[in-house]
Amino acid sequence: MASESERTKRVAVVTGGAAGIGQAYALRLARDGHTVAVADLGPADETEKLIHEAGGKVFSTRCDVSDADSVAGFAAAVNERFGHADILVHNAGIYPMVPFDKTDWATWRRIMDVNLDSLFHLTKAFLPGMQQQGWGRIVVMASATFHSGSPHMVAYTASKGGVIGFVRTLAAEVGEHGVTVNAIAPGLVRTPGTISGPQQEMGLFEALPNMQAIKRTGAPEDLAGAMSFLTSDDAAYMTGQTLVVDGGFARA
Numbered sequence: 001m002a003s004e005s006e007r008t009k010r011v012a013v014v015t016g017g018a019a020g021i022g023q024a025y026a027l028r029l030a031r032d033g034h035t036v037a038v039a040d041l042g043p044a045d046e047t048e049k050l051i052h053e054a055g056g057k058v059f060s061t062r063c064d065v066s067d068a069d070s071v072a073g074f075a076a077a078v079n080e081r082f083g084h085a086d087i088l089v090h091n092a093g094i095y096p097m098v099p100f101d102k103t104d105w106a107t108w109r110r111i112m113d114v115n116l117d118s119l120f121h122l123t124k125a126f127l128p129g130m131q132q133q134g135w136g137r138i139v140v141m142a143s144a145t146f147h148s149g150s151p152h153m154v155a156y157t158a159s160k161g162g163v164i165g166f167v168r169t170l171a172a173e174v175g176e177h178g179v180t181v182n183a184i185a186p187g188l189v190r191t192p193g194t195i196s197g198p199q200q201e202m203g204l205f206e207a208l209p210n211m212q213a214i215k216r217t218g219a220p221e222d223l224a225g226a227m228s229f230l231t232s233d234d235a236a237y238m239t240g241q242t243l244v245v246d247g248g249f250a251r252a
């Protein structure tokens, strides 16, 4: 098992770490002792401030995860600073709610680009370093909509289904190199994205908790423990899985 000093040497990449769940993940990874590299479309100043206040180490840069060149630039910056990344938490994602008959090709493509194609670019960039080190953790955000089949989210749910398929299959190829690949599937979480989206108007913050075992809407911090576990040494024997964290909505 790695000692505490070895743990502190780990480098963790978080995408979409400027806000919401990604910000909670970045802060938790820093508190776990890792150096955190945040990639986001927007500035991650607030995340940097929170991590510095917690005594952690952070580097952030603008990056569009749907763009292969942008991801390559981010990976080059990470590798130049730290040599490689040990942990990849791919959290950036978009979730427009549009009925299928109103979903045009551009919307479908954008959702696939940001939620799924990005996983190809990021894994290509960071997996080789993990394999070389013989240790790596990849955690990707899926969604409980994959199980619930919520309406108006066909493209989104298809993209997250792609994530689940990716995780299951890549796990089988990289386990022998000490790399685990897992997904987290949250239910509704209160974040800047959901607060400003149609979820509020549709009354989902009131309706969904009533159907859950735990009768409140999730907060980003509710997911941080699951992510922390999946990126730890303790999770060395768990791979190819999708961990559902939804307040007990789905109880399979």
Ligand SMILES: NC(=O)c1ccc[n+]([C@@H]2O[C@H](COP(=O)([O-])OP(=O)(O)OC[C@H]3O[C@@H](n4cnc5c(N)ncnc54)[C@H](O)[C@@H]3O)[C@@H](O)[C@H]2O)c1
Binding pocket: 015, 016, 017, 018, 019, 020, 021, 022, 039, 040, 041, 042, 063, 064, 065, 066, 091, 092, 093, 094, 095, 114, 141, 142, 143, 144, 185, 186, 187, 188, 189, 190, 191, 192, 193, 194
């Ligand atoms: N909030 C929920 O209820 C919920 C539920 C299930 C799954 N998820 C998944 O969790 C993840 C985070 O969701 P959230 O609610 O915190 O989102 P959010 O919209 O609150 O924050 C997302 C962050 O990702 C960044 N981002 C968006 N597109 C990007 C791109 N192309 N490149 C780089 N950064 C980009 C944004 O700038 C923002 O900082 C997403 O993958 C989402 O699908 C969220």
